[in-house]
Amino acid sequence: MEHEYTRIIEALGEDASREGLRDTPARAAKAMKFLTRGYTQTLEGVVNGALFPSDNSEMVLVKDIELYSMCEHHLLPFVGKAHVAYIPQGSVIGLSKIGRIVDMFARRLQIQENMTKQIAEAIMQVTHAAGVGVVIEAQHMCMMMRGIEKQNAIMKTSMMLGSFRENLATRNEFMALIRG
Incomplete structure (x- = not known):
């Protein structure tokens, strides 16, 4: 990867051996490995x-989970927050694990639509919940720094599974909680 970054820098017309860029290919490769x-x-x-027995059957919500991802179309970042809720059925997942699941999918080359679905399906798979709801709000550098250059556009995606899809009251409760 380091070699390829050197080639990219040179293709831009830069001298990859000059002092300011000499270590950039190694740093960029290390950063890309971290970001993905x-x-x-x-x-x-x-x-x-980290699943724990529980007789709770009411909604569990973790909102405003910050996320950092990379657009698979332009290799530019998109940043935002995820709101993840589920209705437990006999067990609950450790709180930090929800954020870790978000990160696991965010730290890949992604499109937001697919990431939202992947997070919801993973939470459902692990918890066997009655339902899962995920909403992601993000700003995309591929839209802000290039192309149409719209600085204030926020993309929102949602995925509702189980009772969040089937029961309007459950969906409405989730949406009200993430607004409040």
Whole structure:
């Protein structure tokens, strides 16, 4: 990867051996590996058995989970927040694991629409919840720094599974909670 960054810098017309750029290919390769570390993670490894018995059957919501991802179309960042809720059925997941699941999918080359679905399906798979709701709000540098250059556009995506899809009251409660 480091070699390829050197080639990119040179293709831009720069001298990759000049002082300011000499270590850039190594730094860029290290940064890209960090930004896409989700490829080295598995759902089982992230959750690490952190499911706990519970008779709670009311909505559990974690909102404003910051996320940083990379657009698979332009390799530019998109940043935002995820709101994740589920209705437990006999067990709850460790609180930090929800944020870790968001990160695992965000830290890959992505489009927001697919990431929203992947997070919802992973939460459902792990928790066996009665329902899962995920809403993601993000700003995309591919739309802000290039192309149409719209600085204030926010993309919102949602995925509703189980009772969040089937029961309007559950969906409305979720949406009201993330607004409030």
